[in-house]
Amino acid sequence: MSVTGLGLLNISAVERETGLAKDTLRVWERRYGFPKPARDEAGERLYTQEDVNRLRLIRRLIDQGWRPGKLLSASHSELQAIVDAERSARVPALLSGETLEAIRRHDVDGLRAVFQRTLLDQGLQGLVTGLIAPLNVDIGEAWMRGELGVPDEHFYTEQVQNFLRGALSSYPRPVRSPRVLLTTLPEEEHALGLIMAEVMLLTEGVQCCSLGPRMPLADIRTSAATVGADIVALSFSAAFPVRQAIAGVRTLRQLLPESVAIWVGGAGARDKLRSETGIQIIRSIDDVVPAVAAWRVANGAAT
Amino acid sequence: MSVTGLGLLNISAVERETGLAKDTLRVWERRYGFPKPARDEAGERLYTQEDVNRLRLIRRLIDQGWRPGKLLSASHSELQAIVDAERSARVPALLSGETLEAIRRHDVDGLRAVFQRTLLDQGLQGLVTGLIAPLNVDIGEAWMRGELGVPDEHFYTEQVQNFLRGALSSYPRPVRSPRVLLTTLPEEEHALGLIMAEVMLLTEGVQCCSLGPRMPLADIRTSAATVGADIVALSFSAAFPVRQAIAGVRTLRQLLPESVAIWVGGAGARDKLRSETGIQIIRSIDDVVPAVAAWRVANGAAT
């Protein structure tokens, strides 16, 4: 209930800014001795901005497969070494100087110009598969290197959404099958993958109905029924806990009639969901188009 | 960590679906005896879907000013009486049968047609002030009456976003001052008000840079500096805790140079923020346009 100023954050604020549950923060402190925040008069934790920065970094590394125990008991330099290892493991690709500059400077027109140029060169699908999808990865990388901050990522996300949603609404509404319902499970709040998927589908002449993120399973079922969906498409970010994804998808499979396919995409849909029956994994954004074609062949689609 | 199927939800799931903190749910149970969930073998709480529905209703009534103690110790019929009282206190207005039906049926084309028609009749500003803003209220109402569900609201929100962002991106980018940075405080996740504001501003020839919702204060400051903002505009939904809004806005006021104005809008910005110095309240979406005009007069805007 207390509100913290600029310098110090209470445990709620840290939960909000890092996505780490209060219980997790407390148990990390108990077990690993980090973070070890100061206390106010009432004995309540006061985290520094530096704590938050480090926690954010640790969170990302955990999402990439590192073990918490290792990261939390690592010294400053050990952590830096891990970051460096991650950095060299990847190939920084499309984040050209111009684009990076536009994001850094929050230059709306500059970033739009990059999108617009790519759109004209490569078309809408090319924009998504050739520029935006790789950019998303690069930007995560750049964040890790400290070249971009939180507001820069927000700005980028917002601009991509604006641009793609703009393109969506000027695209003619298709009438061919299949009919796809797009959403995410309740634990997943990232909407960008959903919008990218919607672009790829719409340009293939698929009828899309997006509910946005965070949809309870029971509501997915009723929605799928009301729109008469042939396919329910779910998006998972890399941070999504695998086990929960499996359980969620399995439950959903039971809730939906067999005639409705379930497609699963996004960085979090890669490995472990593979063996689930009645679920189709879309390994990358490039695979959306062939998947649609395959569906149409299998279902003798006309209309 | 456990994953619950369709029937019963654990406390994390209830927190997610109702927005009520785990601690709050537990203390309500302790004090008022509601909700009183069953327990699994391990003694962990298992809430029913009905519990969740009732909690969602109670949350909305609390946001409208009712006291928790009253609502939580109310019987089923007493609660219904309160809902009825709320209902009759308002005038259901624009939610015509056609629009309501389109939302209920998740009819993308139908809802777009309503927007499109209004756009042609009344223009972009008229669409926002005359249709979408009142619709938002009506839909909250309809939800309380049980005429709309969670997925219906999601669907509506998503479609409005698509339509408005589409309009935004086809609108010519202005070059006049002022320059406005749009965002919300970290605790506020509703983005719709932000987009509506952006539409109103852009159509007035204002240069907008939206960061989307949930922006830490320190990052607002740096962003405002990098874009050279004249105005920082914040949106608050009705659910936003008043005290926190005041504290947040006050802190932000200290962080920003005096030359940067702070504008505050949304249903949560009404009453109590009034007396803060150096803050301008935008009482309704209709007041955006005059506010811009006033700013330009006061600042002798050219360019």
Add this chain to the structure above:
DNA sequence: TCAACAATTTGTCCAGGACAAAACAAAGGT
């Protein structure tokens, strides 16, 4: 009518134990 103060309501934090789920490691089987 307004301000100051007291009483009540209400949300959040804490500690530290418990335990289930996930990740990892080792062993055995095809």
Add this chain to the structure above:
DNA sequence: ACCTTTGTTTTGTCCTGGACAAATTGTTGA
């Protein structure tokens, strides 16, 4: 070499019940 099975360690979440500060309401006096 690859897949199961089983055991071990790590890790996140839930629990209780106490405490207390923030928010609201009620009361009193100017």
